[in-house]
Amino acid sequence: MATHKLLLLPGDGIGPEVMGEVKRLIDWLNSAGIAKFETDTGLVGGSAYDAHKVSISEGDMAKAMEADAIIFGAVGGPKWDAVPYEVRPEAGLLRLRKDLALFANLRPAVCYPALADASSLKREAVEGLDIVIVRELTGGVYFGEPKTITDLGNGQKRAIDTQVYDTYEIERIGRVAFELARKRKNKVTSMEKRNVMKSGVLWNEVMTAVHKREYPDVTLEHQLADSGGMMLVKAPKQFDVIVTDNLFGDMLSDIAAMLTGSLGMLPSASLGEVDVKSKKRKALYEPVHGSAPDIAGKGLANPIAMISSFGMALRYSFDMGALADKVDQAIAAVLASGLRTADIKSEGTTAASTTQMGEAILKEL
Amino acid sequence: MATHKLLLLPGDGIGPEVMGEVKRLIDWLNSAGIAKFETDTGLVGGSAYDAHKVSISEGDMAKAMEADAIIFGAVGGPKWDAVPYEVRPEAGLLRLRKDLALFANLRPAVCYPALADASSLKREAVEGLDIVIVRELTGGVYFGEPKTITDLGNGQKRAIDTQVYDTYEIERIGRVAFELARKRKNKVTSMEKRNVMKSGVLWNEVMTAVHKREYPDVTLEHQLADSGGMMLVKAPKQFDVIVTDNLFGDMLSDIAAMLTGSLGMLPSASLGEVDVKSKKRKALYEPVHGSAPDIAGKGLANPIAMISSFGMALRYSFDMGALADKVDQAIAAVLASGLRTADIKSEGTTAASTTQMGEAILKEL
Ligand SMILES: CC(C)[C@H](C(=O)O)[C@@H](O)C(=O)O
Ligand SMILES: CC(C)[C@H](C(=O)O)[C@@H](O)C(=O)O
Numbered sequence: 001m002a003t004h005k006l007l008l009l010p011g012d013g014i015g016p017e018v019m020g021e022v023k024r025l026i027d028w029l030n031s032a033g034i035a036k037f038e039t040d041t042g043l044v045g046g047s048a049y050d051a052h053k054v055s056i057s058e059g060d061m062a063k064a065m066e067a068d069a070i071i072f073g074a075v076g077g078p079k080w081d082a083v084p085y086e087v088r089p090e091a092g093l094l095r096l097r098k099d100l101a102l103f104a105n106l107r108p109a110v111c112y113p114a115l116a117d118a119s120s121l122k123r124e125a126v127e128g129l130d131i132v133i134v135r136e137l138t139g140g141v142y143f144g145e146p147k148t149i150t151d152l153g154n155g156q157k158r159a160i161d162t163q164v165y166d167t168y169e170i171e172r173i174g175r176v177a178f179e180l181a182r183k184r185k186n187k188v189t190s191m192e193k194r195n196v197m198k199s200g201v202l203w204n205e206v207m208t209a210v211h212k213r214e215y216p217d218v219t220l221e222h223q224l225a226d227s228g229g230m231m232l233v234k235a236p237k238q239f240d241v242i243v244t245d246n247l248f249g250d251m252l253s254d255i256a257a258m259l260t261g262s263l264g265m266l267p268s269a270s271l272g273e274v275d276v277k278s279k280k281r282k283a284l285y286e287p288v289h290g291s292a293p294d295i296a297g298k299g300l301a302n303p304i305a306m307i308s309s310f311g312m313a314l315r316y317s318f319d320m321g322a323l324a325d326k327v328d329q330a331i332a333a334v335l336a337s338g339l340r341t342a343d344i345k346s347e348g349t350t351a352a353s354t355t356q357m358g359e360a361i362l363k364e365l
Numbered sequence: 366m367a368t369h370k371l372l373l374l375p376g377d378g379i380g381p382e383v384m385g386e387v388k389r390l391i392d393w394l395n396s397a398g399i400a401k402f403e404t405d406t407g408l409v410g411g412s413a414y415d416a417h418k419v420s421i422s423e424g425d426m427a428k429a430m431e432a433d434a435i436i437f438g439a440v441g442g443p444k445w446d447a448v449p450y451e452v453r454p455e456a457g458l459l460r461l462r463k464d465l466a467l468f469a470n471l472r473p474a475v476c477y478p479a480l481a482d483a484s485s486l487k488r489e490a491v492e493g494l495d496i497v498i499v500r501e502l503t504g505g506v507y508f509g510e511p512k513t514i515t516d517l518g519n520g521q522k523r524a525i526d527t528q529v530y531d532t533y534e535i536e537r538i539g540r541v542a543f544e545l546a547r548k549r550k551n552k553v554t555s556m557e558k559r560n561v562m563k564s565g566v567l568w569n570e571v572m573t574a575v576h577k578r579e580y581p582d583v584t585l586e587h588q589l590a591d592s593g594g595m596m597l598v599k600a601p602k603q604f605d606v607i608v609t610d611n612l613f614g615d616m617l618s619d620i621a622a623m624l625t626g627s628l629g630m631l632p633s634a635s636l637g638e639v640d641v642k643s644k645k646r647k648a649l650y651e652p653v654h655g656s657a658p659d660i661a662g663k664g665l666a667n668p669i670a671m672i673s674s675f676g677m678a679l680r681y682s683f684d685m686g687a688l689a690d691k692v693d694q695a696i697a698a699v700l701a702s703g704l705r706t707a708d709i710k711s712e713g714t715t716a717a718s719t720t721q722m723g724e725a726i727l728k729e730l
Contacts, residue, residue, distance in 0.1 A: 076560070090560040120599050125485045141506075141528060142561055149563050156532045159567035163506060163526040166517070193615070195441070195455040196507055198514050202524035226615045227655070230623040233598060234485050250558070250591045251616055258595040290592070 003036045004318055007067035009060070009096075012046040012080075012089060013291025014301035014354075015073025021303035021358030022071055022310045025327075028362055035320065040067070044096070045075025045089035045291075055092030064096055069317040071310055072096075072286035077293035089291075097137050100282040102270035103169065104176040105135040105249065106312075107288060109236075109256035112265060114335045118344055119261030121233075126259055131239045132184070133256055134177040135249025137270055139169045140199070142246045165199045165245065170206035172273065177243035178215040185240035187219040191228040191248055200225075203245065225252070232256055257288045264289055264302030264343045265331075267309035269316050283317045285309040295342075299353040302341040304331055307361060330364035368401045369683055372432035374425070374461075377411040377445075377454060378656025379719075380438025382664070383671035386723030387436060390672060390692075393727055400685065405432070409461070410440025410454035410656075420457030429461055434682040436675055437461075437651035442658035454656075462502050465647045467635035468534065469541040470500040470614065471677075472653060474601075474621035477630060479700045483709055484626030486598075491624055496604045497549070498621055499542040500614025502635055504534045505564070507611045530564045530610065535571035537638065542608035543580040550605035552584040556593040556613055565590075568610065590617070597621055622653045629654055629667030629708045630696075632674035634681050648682045650674040660707075664718040667706040669696055672726060695729035 006026070010019035029035045042060035043051055051057075055075075056064075064070055075089040085091075096102070111119065111129040119126045144162030151157055174190075181188045190207040192200035204222055211220040223231065225248045231238065232252060236259055244252060257266050266289070272282035287305030295301060311327040314320040334357070340349040341357050352360065371391070375384035394400045407425035408416055416422075420440075421429075429435055440454040450456075461467070476484065476494035484491045509527030516522055539555075546553045555572040557565035569587055576585040588596065590613045596603065597617060601624055609617060622631050631654070637647035652670030660666060673696060680689040699722070705714040706722050717725065 085566060088560065094561070120487060120490045121485050122487055141526075144525075147563050149567055152531070157567055158529065158531050159562075159564040160509075161506075161528040161562045161564050163528065164523065166523050167521045193612070195453060196459070196612075196615075197524075197526045198450075198512050199524040199526050201450060202514055202522055226619040229594075229616050230619045230628075233620055233623045247558075247612075248616075250561075251594050251613075254591040254595045255598055255620065258598045263595075 001036045003038050005066065005068045006037050006039045007063050007070045008039055008041045009044040009070060009072045010041070011044050011073040011075040011291060012077050013074055013293040013296040015075070015291055017296070017299070017301050017354050018287065018303040018306035019071070019073045021354060022306055024358055025307060025310065025362055028365075034323065035318070044072070044092040046077055046080040048092055049080060049083055049087055049089065053087065055087050055089055056095060061095070061099065064100060068280070069313045070096065070284040071313060072284050073306065074287065074289065074291035076291050079293070094142065096284060097270060098143060100284065101138060101272045102282060102284055103136060103138040103273070104173055104271045105137040106180070106269045106271070107133040107135060107253040107257070107266070109133065109253070109260050109266060110262065111260040112262050112332070112335060115260070115262050115265070115344055117261070117346065119259060121259055126236065126261065129236050129260060131236060131256065132180060132241050133249060133253040134173065134180065134241055134243045135253055136169065136173040136245050137249075139165055140246035163197065163199050163247070165202060167202070167206055170203050171210050173243060174207050174210040175214070176271070177241050178211065178218050181218050181241040186217070187221070187240040189221045189223055189228065189239055189242050191223050191225040191242060191244040191252065193225050195224060199245065207243070228252065229255060232259065253288065262344070264341065265304045265308065267305055267312050269309070269312045271316060281317070283313065285313045299355060300342045301354045302343050303354050303358045307331065307358070326365060330361045333364050334360045366401045368403050370431065370433045371402050371404045372428050372435045373404055373406045374409040374435060374437045375406070376409050376438040376440040376656060377442050378439055378658040378661040379666035380440070380656055382661070382666050382719050383652065383668040384436070384438045386668035386719060387671055387675045389723055390675065390727055393730075399688065400683070409437070409457040411442055411445040413457055414445060414448055414452055414454065418452065420452050420454055421460060426460070426464065429465060433645070434678045435461065435649040436678060437649050438671065439652065439654065439656035441656050444658070459507065461649060462635060463508060465649065466503060466637045467647060467649055468501060468503040468638070469538055469636045470502040471545070471634045471636070472498040472500060472618040472622070472631070474498065474618070474625050474631060475627065476625040477627050477697070477700060480625070480627050480630070480709055482626070482711065484624060486624055491601065491626065494601050494625055496601060496621065497545060497606050498614060498618040499538060499545065499606055499608045500618055501534065501538040501610050502614075504530055505611035528562065528564050528612070530567060532567070532571055535568050536575050538608060539572050539575040540579070541636070542606050543576065543583050546583050546606040551582070552586070552605040554586045554588055554593065554604055554607050556588050556590045556607060556609040556617065558590050560589060564610065572608070593617065594620060597624065618653065627709070629706065630669045630673065632670055632677050634674070634677045636681060646682070648678065650678045664720065665707045666719045667708050668719050668723045672696065672723065691730060695726045698729050699725045
């Protein structure tokens with residue numbers, strides 16, 4: 001059995017708690033002889049700042065480079081609101097994405113039937129929702145230069161951020177979306193603001209070309225990101241795969257996640273390019289939810305998004321699709337049994353702590 | 366009685382139809398001696414392109430500069446998808462905003478009780494919703510330079526857009542938001558992405574300073590634009606005034622509009638700075654909805670957003686608040702009577718065409 005190297009980066013807030021439940025699962029997989037994971041742990045975000053005055057240490061970056069997959073919790077919190085910009089908690093996550101070239105962020109937005117009523121949307125609008133946002137993750141306004149604040153004198157400052165996209169960056173994220181669509185409902189919706197942004201014009205042009213040249217069998221639609229956002233709120237089930245840039249993807253995937261009523265349940269995968277020689281790809285898996293500092297340390301956090309992110313790692317990094325399916329089924333079974341963490345509690349269900357939820361999923365497995 | 370100069374720019378798609386109903390209202394106000402409007406009409410967007418191969422002619426720009434207020438319909442449509450970027454329909458609108466320095470875009474998102482069920486959100490989430498998005502309209506990534514597509518050779522192109530904000534731009538839009546909040550529930554929520562964008566850092570810093578210095582009596586909250594978008598979907602009624610930049614404002618105001626179930630009902634105002642001498646400000650009023658080319662020319666369009674935008678003109682440009690109130694009341698009364706255009710039709714209501722709806726509102730007045 002091959003040994004897989006995992007780097008666990010729990011981060012801040014509820015990160016360590018939900019990571020604990022993934023650790024429990026990994027330990028069991030190892031001891032039951034189902035898989036062989038070697039785990040190491042590092043610091044990222046505020047916890048790295050507290051320890052080393054950086055958002056991630058060079059040592060942990062080196063470990064990240066070596067790992068077969070990174071399992072990431074969450075970063076940030078008001079405690080670090082005043083730290084210098086370069087070492088703010090988010091910088092650690094952004095550096096991991098950039099240095100590991102994790103350009104493809106897959107964010108499924110699935111509405112668990114048992115939770116459809118937790119959505120602010122009407123049941124009929126979200127029941128059965130199953131879409132994936134494919135977000136470009138290493139380009140755009142997140143990383144473009146110049147990115148500066150300049151003092152102009154007279155009490156005036158000027159802030160600049162730069163959105164940059166090259167053809168190849170749009171092509172490769174497009175391919176990820178089209179490949180994914182082929183395994184799903186075969187439809188891709190590309191979103192940009194071509195009526196205002198030159199990057200939107202290029203995005204539209206390149207998506208259209210990749211589609212025509214390599215994926216004519218997939219349906220491709222284009223929508224302006226603002227009306228796309230509207231449509232997501234109005235009738236989300238019309239979509240299958242949505243492909244969009246880093247900033248629009250940030251906004252749209254959060255909104256899609258919120259629609260499902262299952263924010264504490266949604267995983268994500270950030271993937272690099274497949275290496276031609278080793279056939280491996282760098283990858284980081286993290287829940288869509290944040291570090292929720294207000295409920296940290298209280299055993300209230302929902303570990304499902306984190307466990308489900310580990311499930312994505314099994315599927316995308318370790319070719320253990322069958323085991324990943326079992327993890328998904330265990331989650332569904334536990335939900336069906338009526339067990340709920342505080343975020344998804346409703347009448348007639350049984351309250352569970354983070355640990356109780358983790359243990360129940362493990363037992364089901 | 367003072368004479369007010371209006372420039373009507375119906376634009377494309379359903380623009381001319383809904384503008385027709387405003388024209389009907391203006392004619393009546395004139396003939397009844399309630400007000401004195403002098404109207405002129407111009408071309409913008411695709412219709413300007415078809416006539417002059419530009420998105421707005423210099424002649425119409427000159428009229429716009431002279432007008433006391435511009436009443437704007439909508440622009441764009443698939444017909445002009447292939448026209449050169451510089452003369453695409455939207456360019457006319459963007460030029461009006463920029464050249465007239467209409468930096469403050471006010472977008473109320475109000476849920477009409479009679480229409481609460483038209484929302485994809487649950488009634489309890491949106492009933493009674495009454496928020497305003499104050500969107501910065503002449504800065505940010507819409508207008509920053511460089512804004513280019515460069516051929517890099519080897520089949521590669523590079524697209525660049527630039528987000529730029531200066532202190533004074535953030536200060537003045539902040540003041541508009543704080544002033545507005547004072548007349549409402551006294552709460553402003555500022556949204557940016559300070560964890561990723563330098564313009565977000567400056568935005569946050571300047572809003573905080575303006576608040577502390579000039580509006581300490583107003584409650585100011587800050588939210589990251591992605592989680593702000595989430596909150597807007599989850600529990601929109603927590604907000605009063607949201608102030609944000611041009612691109613986030615584009616996304617967030619469309620989403621807020623869609624929440625209400627009343628997209629065809631929502632007006633907007635785009636305002637310039639008040640001139641110290643004349644005490645006047647340039648202004649453009651337009652519905653939040655687009656040109657809806659699919660239903661154009663069929664008498665299906667809902668004229669309420671357009672009429673309501675004219676109502677905002679009465680209020681903000683002509684100090685006719687009482688008359689504006691009457692327009693709002695007439696709209697509410699007609700809705701209460703059960704009259705509905707196709708977009709808001711539901712069981713037990715009476716179908717109305719664009720014209721019938723406009724006439725009914727006028728009759729009510
Ligand atoms: C934490 C932050 C930097 C990050 C982002 O903006 O990408 C987060 O919002 C996300 O979506 O993963
Ligand atoms: C038509 C387009 C240029 C415009 C914008 O992006 O600002 C529209 O979406 C709006 O919100 O008024």
